[in-house]
Amino acid sequence: MAHIDIIPVDLPGSDSKKPLKFSGDIFQGFNAPCRFEGSVEQLEVLGEIPRSIDGTFYRVMPDHHYPPFVQNEIHFNGDGVISAFKIENGECDFQQMAVRTHRFLAEKKHRRALFGKYRNAYTDNPLVEGVLRTISNTNIVFHRGVLLALKEDGPPFAMDPTTLETFGVWDFQGQIKTPTFTAHPKFDPLTGDMVCYGYEAKGDASKDIVVYNVDKEGRKTDEVWVKAPWCGMIHDIGITRNYIIFPLTPITVDADRIKRGGNHFAWQPKLDQAYGILPRRGAKSEDMKWFYADNAFHGHVANAYENEEGNIVIDLTVADGNVFYFFPPDESRVGEPPRVKFNSPMHRWVFDPKAPDGTRYKPHELFDTQGEFARSDDRYLGQPYNHFFLCVIDPTKPYNFQRCGPPVGGLFNCYGHFNWKNHSKSIWFAGDCSTVQEPVFIPRSHDAPEGDGYLMGLVNRLDELRNDLVILDTARPFEEGPIAVVKLPFKLRTGLHGNFVESKDIKEWNERLPRDQIPRQNVDEVIKAKAGSVYKDGLKPIMNGILQPAANGVKGTNGVNGGH
Numbered sequence: 001m002a003h004i005d006i007i008p009v010d011l012p013g014s015d016s017k018k019p020l021k022f023s024g025d026i027f028q029g030f031n032a033p034c035r036f037e038g039s040v041e042q043l044e045v046l047g048e049i050p051r052s053i054d055g056t057f058y059r060v061m062p063d064h065h066y067p068p069f070v071q072n073e074i075h076f077n078g079d080g081v082i083s084a085f086k087i088e089n090g091e092c093d094f095q096q097m098a099v100r101t102h103r104f105l106a107e108k109k110h111r112r113a114l115f116g117k118y119r120n121a122y123t124d125n126p127l128v129e130g131v132l133r134t135i136s137n138t139n140i141v142f143h144r145g146v147l148l149a150l151k152e153d154g155p156p157f158a159m160d161p162t163t164l165e166t167f168g169v170w171d172f173q174g175q176i177k178t179p180t181f182t183a184h185p186k187f188d189p190l191t192g193d194m195v196c197y198g199y200e201a202k203g204d205a206s207k208d209i210v211v212y213n214v215d216k217e218g219r220k221t222d223e224v225w226v227k228a229p230w231c232g233m234i235h236d237i238g239i240t241r242n243y244i245i246f247p248l249t250p251i252t253v254d255a256d257r258i259k260r261g262g263n264h265f266a267w268q269p270k271l272d273q274a275y276g277i278l279p280r281r282g283a284k285s286e287d288m289k290w291f292y293a294d295n296a297f298h299g300h301v302a303n304a305y306e307n308e309e310g311n312i313v314i315d316l317t318v319a320d321g322n323v324f325y326f327f328p329p330d331e332s333r334v335g336e337p338p339r340v341k342f343n344s345p346m347h348r349w350v351f352d353p354k355a356p357d358g359t360r361y362k363p364h365e366l367f368d369t370q371g372e373f374a375r376s377d378d379r380y381l382g383q384p385y386n387h388f389f390l391c392v393i394d395p396t397k398p399y400n401f402q403r404c405g406p407p408v409g410g411l412f413n414c415y416g417h418f419n420w421k422n423h424s425k426s427i428w429f430a431g432d433c434s435t436v437q438e439p440v441f442i443p444r445s446h447d448a449p450e451g452d453g454y455l456m457g458l459v460n461r462l463d464e465l466r467n468d469l470v471i472l473d474t475a476r477p478f479e480e481g482p483i484a485v486v487k488l489p490f491k492l493r494t495g496l497h498g499n500f501v502e503s504k505d506i507k508e509w510n511e512r513l514p515r516d517q518i519p520r521q522n523v524d525e526v527i528k529a530k531a532g533s534v535y536k537d538g539l540k541p542i543m544n545g546i547l548q549p550a551a552n553g554v555k556g557t558n559g560v561n562g563g564h
C-alpha cells in the first residue's frame with residue numbers, strides 16, 4: 001500500500017482562518033523560520049576586512065514563508081531567499097530578499113501554503129494547478145548583468161544584483177526554454193562560456209538530459225539531447241577544456257510513486273553511481289558515454305581538468321551512503337532510523353575519454369577528509385589546480401550538545417584548506433557551539449597565484465542564534481583563525497550555495513544593460529492557474545490523503561470550491 005503523506009489542510013476558500021504556526025523538526029532551533037526581508041547597513045566588524053575585497057557575496061537559503069500542509073516536509077522545499085553581503089572599504093552592508101517565484105507570489109496572495117511536496121505537483125492545492133512550482137533555493141550566480149536564482153527542477157529566476165528585485169523567469173533571450181535548469185552551471189574562465197544543462201528535461205522521471213553552451217556574448221552555441229541510463233539526480237558537473245562530466249547519483253525518480261503522492265526521489269542502495277562524459281563542443285547525442293562505479297552518493301565537484309595524458313581528472317566528495325535520509329529507499333520500513341554518519345572523503349577519478357561506454361572505474365586517489373561543499377579558485381575552473389576548500393566534519397572536536405541541541409544542517413564544524421601537491425591540510429575549528437556554511441574563495445588580486453586570497457563564509461553561532469561572516473587568509477594557517485569577523489545581529493538559516501561578484505562587474509553591466517530595459521514579470525499573470533497543464537492520466541492533485549480521479553471532480557470532497 002502506498003503511504004500517502006498528506007495531512008488535512010484548511011484550504012483557501014474554506015471558512016477557518018488560523019494564524020500562522022510553524023511546527024516540525026525542520027523549523028527547530030537554528031532553522032526556525034527567518035522570513036526577513038530588508039537591510040542592515042554597516043555591520044559590526046571585528047578585525048579588519050582587507051581593502052582589496054570589493055564586491056558582494058550572494059548566497060541562498062531555503063526559508064518556508066508559510067507552514068507546509070504536507071507531513072515530513074523537507075528543508076529543500078523552502079522558498080529561496082537571497083542574502084547579499086556588500087563589502088567595500090572595509091565595511092559590509094547586508095540585504096536580504098525572497099525570490100519572487102510564481103509559487104512564492106501565489107502563496108503570498110493567498111497568505112498560506114498551496115504547494116505540496118518537494119517536486120510533486122500531484123500534492124498541490126488545485127487552486128495553483130499549472131503554476132510554475134520551482135523555488136530558486138539552491139544557487140545564486142551572476143551572468144551577464146543579472147543574478148540567476150537557481151533550483152534544478154525549474155528555470156532560472158533573474159534578479160537585480162543591486163536591489164535584489166526579481167525580474168522573472170530567465171530564458172536567455174528566448175534561447176533556453178526547457179522546463180529544468182541545473183543549479184550548477186559552470187563558467188569557463190578561459191573562454192567565458194557558460195556550460196549548463198537540465199536533467200528530467202522532458203518532465204518528471206524522464207531520462208532526457210539537455211546540455212547547452214552559452215558563449216561569452218550570450219549566444220547559445222550548442223544544444224544536445226542525451227539519455228541517462230536511469231532517471232536519477234545529476235546535481236553538479238565538472239568541466240574540462242574539452243569535456244563535461246555528469247555524476248549521476250543512484251537516487252532515482254519513479255513516475256508512479258510521484259502520482260501516488262510519494263517522494264520524487266528514492267535512494268537505491270544497490271545501484272551503481274555513474275559518470276557521463278560528453279565533449280563540450282559540437283557533440284551529438286550518441287557521443288555521450290557512461291562509466292560506472294560501486295554504489296555511493298555524490299557531493300559537490302571541487303574541479304576537473306585534462307591531465308598531460310589526455311585523461312579526465314575530476315575531484316568531488318563522495319559519501320558511502322544516502323546523505324539525503326529524507327529520500328529513503330522504497331523498500332525501507334516505516335520508522336527505520338536514517339544513517340547519520342558517513343565516510344565522505346574527497347575522491348579523485350581519472351577517466352580515459354577513449355575507454356568504451358560501460359567501463360567500470362575505481363577512485364584513482366582519495367584525499368582523507370570528511371567534508372562537503374567543495375570550492376576552489378574559479379580562475380582555474382576546468383584547468384590543472386591544487387587548492388580546494390571544504391566544510392569539514394571533525395568528530396574529534398567537542399560539540400556542546402547541551403547548549404546547542406542537535407547540530408542543525410550537519411556537524412560541519414571547520415573550514416579546511418587542502419592542497420593536492422603535498423596533501424597538506426589547514427583547518428579552522430569554528431568552536432563547540434558553531435557550524436559553518438559553504439564558503440567562497442576570493443583571489444587576493446587578479447594576478448595572485450592559484451588559491452592565494454581569502455575564504456569567506458557564514459558561521460552559525462548555534463548558542464547565540466546569530467550568524468557571523470568570517471574571512472580567513474589562505475596564505476596563513478587556518479588554525480590561526482579569521483582575520484575579520486562581520487557580525488550579523490540575527491540568524492539566517494542553513495543555506496546552500498553562494499558566489500562572490502566584484503563591484504566592477506556589477507557596475508559595468510549596469511551600464512551595458514540598463515535596468516529599466518529588463519522586462520519585469522506580471523504578478524497577476526504568472527500566478528494564474530493553467531488547468532490541465534501538469535496532471536496527466538486523469539488524476540487530480542492529492543488532497544486530504546485521497547487520490548482524486550478527475551471525473552469525480554474535486555468539489556465537495558476536500559472543501560475546495562474553486563477558490564477566490
Ligand SMILES: C=Cc1ccc(O)c(OC)c1
Nearest residue numbers: 062076137138152235496
Ligand atoms: C544540495 C543539493 C540539493 C539538491 C537538490 C535540491 O532541490 C536542493 O534544494 C535546496 C539541494
Ligand SMILES: [Fe+2]
Nearest residue numbers: 183235236497
Ligand atoms: Fe549544490
